[in-house]
Amino acid sequence: MPRRLFACTPSRLTTYIDCPRRYRFAYLERPAPPKGPPWAHNSMGAAVHTALKQWWDLPRPRRTPVAAGSLLSSAWLTDGFRDPAQSAQWQQRARGWVEGYAATLDPAAEPVGVERHVATRTDRLALSGRVDRIDARDGEAVVVDYKTGRWRPDEADARGSVALAVYALATGRTLRRPCQLVELHHLPTGLVVGWRHTEESLARHVARAEQVADDIVAATDTLQAGADPDEVFEPRPGRQCAWCDYRAHCPAGQAAGPAREPWSALEPPETPDGGDGGQPAVPA
Numbered sequence: 001m002p003r004r005l006f007a008c009t010p011s012r013l014t015t016y017i018d019c020p021r022r023y024r025f026a027y028l029e030r031p032a033p034p035k036g037p038p039w040a041h042n043s044m045g046a047a048v049h050t051a052l053k054q055w056w057d058l059p060r061p062r063r064t065p066v067a068a069g070s071l072l073s074s075a076w077l078t079d080g081f082r083d084p085a086q087s088a089q090w091q092q093r094a095r096g097w098v099e100g101y102a103a104t105l106d107p108a109a110e111p112v113g114v115e116r117h118v119a120t121r122t123d124r125l126a127l128s129g130r131v132d133r134i135d136a137r138d139g140e141a142v143v144v145d146y147k148t149g150r151w152r153p154d155e156a157d158a159r160g161s162v163a164l165a166v167y168a169l170a171t172g173r174t175l176r177r178p179c180q181l182v183e184l185h186h187l188p189t190g191l192v193v194g195w196r197h198t199e200e201s202l203a204r205h206v207a208r209a210e211q212v213a214d215d216i217v218a219a220t221d222t223l224q225a226g227a228d229p230d231e232v233f234e235p236r237p238g239r240q241c242a243w244c245d246y247r248a249h250c251p252a253g254q255a256a257g258p259a260r261e262p263w264s265a266l267e268p269p270e271t272p273d274g275g276d277g278g279q280p281a282v283p284a
Contacts, residue, residue, distance in 0.1 A: 005126040006213040010163030013212050017162070018240065020219065021253075024233035025246040028220065035245040040080035040087075040263040044094055045148040048187060049115075049132065050075040051098050052146060056114045056133075063107035065099040072098045080262040090266060097148070097187040104190070111144075112136045118170040124210045131167050134175070141179040143167045146187060150265070153184040158195035162212075165205035168197055 016023040025033050051071040055063060072095045081087035112134040119128035133144040143164060147153055158164060164182040172179035180202070183194040197205075223232045235241075241253035242260045 003124065005121060006124060006217060007126040007128075008213060009127070009129045010166045011129070013166075013209055014163055016212055016216050019236045019244070020233040021230070021235040021250060022244060022246055023216070024223075024229060025249065028223070028233075033246055033249045036248055037262045038079035039243065039265060040082075040090070041149060041265040043077035043079045043081070044090055044266075047072060047075040047077050048094055048098060048148050049146060052101075052132075053115050055102060056111060060107050063102070063105075065102040068102035069095040069099040082261070082263045086263060094148070094187075100190060101185070101187050109135070112141055112175060116171075118167065118174040120170040120173040122206055122210060125206075125213055127166055127170055127209075129163070129167055129170065131171060134171055134179075137181075139178070140181065141171050141175050141177050143171055143179065143182040144185055145183065146185050148187050150188075152189060152191060153186055153193050155193050155195060158182055158184050158193050159201075162205050162209055164195075165197060165202055166209060169202050169206065 012023075012027060015026055051068060051074075054071045054075070055068045058067060073091060076087075076091050076094075078084070078087045081090065113131065114133050116131050116134050117128065118131055118134075119126070121127070131143055132146045135142040135144055145164060145167075161182070164184075168179045168182050180197045181194055182197065183192055185192050219232050223229055235250055235252040237252045237256035239257060241247060241250070241256040242258070243265060244250070244253055247253045247259065
C-alpha cells in the first residue's frame, strides 16, 4: 500500500522541532489543555500583520504611510497588556513601525499575493501554509515574512528556517514560477535580511521536514499503542518555556524558569549593569 502523506503546515513541523510535548498538547490531545492568558506581543504582531494586509487591499492612491498607521489603530488588540496605558503606548510604537515600513514600499508594486495560501506535495508530505506577502521581482516570486519581535533576525535565520524554505517550495509550485529568495522584514528596526536558496538547499530542508514528519508519525503510533505520552513526547525545556501557552500543564517547563507576565516579552530584561541582557527566546 502507498504510504499516506502527512498533512502539515510549517508551524506544525516547527512546533514539534521546538518541543514534542507542546506538539502533543496543541495537535493531539482532545480536548486540548486550556492555554494560558493571551500574550501582548502576539496581539501586537497580529495587529501589524492585519494592517499590512489591509494596506495592500486599499486602492493604489490611498496606499500612504498615514493610511497604514490608521489601519494599525483600527486593527489594534488589547489582549495581554498590563493596562490601557501600556496598550496605548505600544499602539503608538507599532503605528510608527508600520508607517515607517509603508514609507519604504512602492504602492504601485502589486504583490503576487498577500496572506496567500500555498500548497505542495513531496514523497511524504502534503504541505500547506499562508505567506505574509509574495513579491514579483525580475520574473521570480519572493517570499516575505514580517517580524515584530525583539529578536533581530540575521542571514542565518533566513537560511536555516524550515518554514521559509517550505514556503518557497510551495510558492514556486503553486504560482508556477521560480521562487528561491526568502526575506525576513523586521519592522521594529526596518531590517531586511534574505537568503537565496538553491535546488540543493531546498531539497535539504524538505528532507529535514520529512524526517520530522516521520518522527511525528512514529511517536503518534507509539502513543496510540498505549505508551506513556510523557515518554513518547518528551519536553525540550529552555528559556522558551516562559512563553509557552501550555506551561501550566508541564512540570518540566515550570522548572525551566519563572513564569512571565503576559506583557513581559515587550520590554528587554534588565541586568545588574543596567544592560539589555541579550535577546530572549520569544516568538517574533
